[in-house]
Amino acid sequence: TSILILNGPNLNLLGTRQPEVYGHTTLADIEVLCRAHAKSRGTELGFEQSNAEGGLIDAIHGARGVHDGIVLNAGAYTHTSIALMDAISSVQLPVAELHLSNIHAREDFRHVSYIARVAVGVICGFGAAGYPLAMDALLAHLAQAD
Ligand code: DQA
Numbered sequence: 001t002s003i004l005i006l007n008g009p010n011l012n013l014l015g016t017r018q019p020e021v022y023g024h025t026t027l028a029d030i031e032v033l034c035r036a037h038a039k040s041r042g043t044e045l046g047f048e049q050s051n052a053e054g055g056l057i058d059a060i061h062g063a064r065g066v067h068d069g070i071v072l073n074a075g076a077y078t079h080t081s082i083a084l085m086d087a088i089s090s091v092q093l094p095v096a097e098l099h100l101s102n103i104h105a106r107e108d109f110r111h112v113s114y115i116a117r118v119a120v121g122v123i124c125g126f127g128a129a130g131y132p133l134a135m136d137a138l139l140a141h142l143a144q145a146d
Pocket of ligand 1: 011
């Protein structure tokens with residue numbers, strides 16, 4: 001099994017970006033956490049970040065035949081990007097949507113997710129701990145689908 005963890009815009013600034021909302025954990029810390037977790041679960045891992053909508057779409061296309069599923073924190077594109085939603089619909093890969101913050105407890109514009117319409121499920125509000133949770137949720141889904 002192989003999972004792609006895909007992070008969207010501004011997540012490269014984690015650790016210094018609004019720490020009161022997103023915590024002090026950096027994206028590099030999260031990668032270490034995810035790699036250790038993947039190892040413990042005996043799964044392969046890809047870890048990518050792009051600030052660009054097209055970069056995220058290319059990463060989703062590129063996951064075909066390489067990974068079995070995607071954990072996607074699309075950042076603010078979650079709430080705006082029909083193109084990202086269509087990219088997910090265009091590849092035969094299950095997606096677990098992830099957010100560090102509880103988007104439902106925040107501004108109204110964050111309550112809408114285009115990703116959720118095409119995701120298997122959503123994890124939000126648990127900070128960096130959500131990454132391994134989403135990996136496990138995706139692995140459970142993949143085991144079920146076998
Ligand atoms: C986020 C939530 C989004 O609303 C926001 O635009 C982000 C981060 C999160 O992980 O909590 O960039 O996806």
